[in-house]
Amino acid sequence: MEIRSITILPGHGKHQQQDQVERIHLNMGDIVSIVGPTGSGKSTFINDIALFACQNTPSQRTILINGEFPSDEYTSDPSKNPIAFITQHTNFLSDLPVHKFLEFHAKIRKTGETSSLVQEVLAFANQLTGEPIIIEHSMTELSGGQTRALLIADAVIIGNSPIILLDEIENAGIDRTKALELLRQYHKIFIFVTHDPRIALLSDFRLVMKHGAVQQVIHTHDEERKAVHEIKKLDDLLLELRSIVRRGEQVTSRYIHERLLTHGYAVVPGGVA
Known part of the structure; x- marks a missing residue:
């Protein structure tokens, strides 16, 4: 069966508070981020999707595929499961x-x-x-x-999985901007659990979690997309500093000031303008 969409019907958080969104509907080609502080329910949410929850998980959410309850063969036959879940703690036994x-x-x-x-x-x-x-x-x-x-x-x-779940890929040292550029070339649904502002702001929209429940859905607007460029400059400087430290070289405040100036930031006493 061709996968066209996935729908998440609301459930509740850790203290029985309800998800604040009536339903979340994702179409093929959507890139979505799930954000919130540690312990806010991001992993529970993405696990509900991976398990095709049907009010049988602690959150009581329901997952629909193409507007219908998922077929049993998705869970009984791995080759027909439309979801690939890349977790933080993947290890190979082979x-x-x-x-x-x-x-x-x-x-x-x-x-x-x-x-x-x-x-x-x-x-x-x-x-x-x-x-x-x-x-x-x-x-x-x-x-x-x-x-x-x-x-x-x-x-x-x-695998050619139509729905791909990615849990905090920023912790693996992956080039996040490049990853999103590449993924957008494929007509799939990508759902990121992330703390990374660059991934969140490059997504089409983001779900904000708190105390285990969905608080709101924020669609990325043009000003946020522009802000990604400034975030990238700061992030690239941090990556550059990380490489310097790894090579055993020393870092000075003068070097940082010079690099900031190169990127167009004015260094003033007590901060950056």
């Missing part, structure tokens, strides 16, 4: 080389010519990581960031 792992998955899915799919996945993943993935390395040798990048690329290209 010690296969990367290319063998991807080849086996492609053959199982029967999604096309194997070698070209493997190369497409690697090309996608290597645009997200600081250190390229070596296809001869075993899966268990990959870093956390490489693992997450490879799984995202695999879910998009080989």
Whole structure:
């Protein structure tokens, strides 16, 4: 069955307070972020989606696919499950080389010519990581960031999952802006759990969580999209400083001031203007 949309019917939070949105309807091509402080219910919300909740989880939410209750085969047959869930704590048990792992998955899915799919996945993943993935390395040798990048690329290209859930990819050192640019090329529903302002403001809209319940839905407006450019400059400076520290070099306030000036910020006593 072709997936066209997913709908989340409201439930309640930790203290029985109701979700403040009547229903949340996502269409193919939507990119959505779930935001809120630690413990606000972001993971519970995304787990409800992954489990096709039907008032059978603590939140009592209900998930509909194409406006209807999901088919039982989604949960009974993994090959027909339309959702891929990339969690924070994904580890590989397989010690296969990367290319063998991807080849086996492609053959199982029967999604096309194997070698070209493997190369497409690697090309996608290597645009997200600081250190390229070596296809001869075993899966268990990959870093956390490489693992997450490879799984995202695999879910998009080989798994071809129409709905992809991503839990705090910013913690894996992935290039977030590049990831969103790449993902927008695919007509899928992407749902991010994130604390990262760049991901949140590059999404089409965001769900704000508090005490386990949805408080509001905020659609990203033009001014917020413009603000992303300024956030990127500051974020890039932090990434640059991180690289300097990793190389064993020293950081000075003068260097930071010079870099800020390069990006057009005026450094004044006590702060940045």
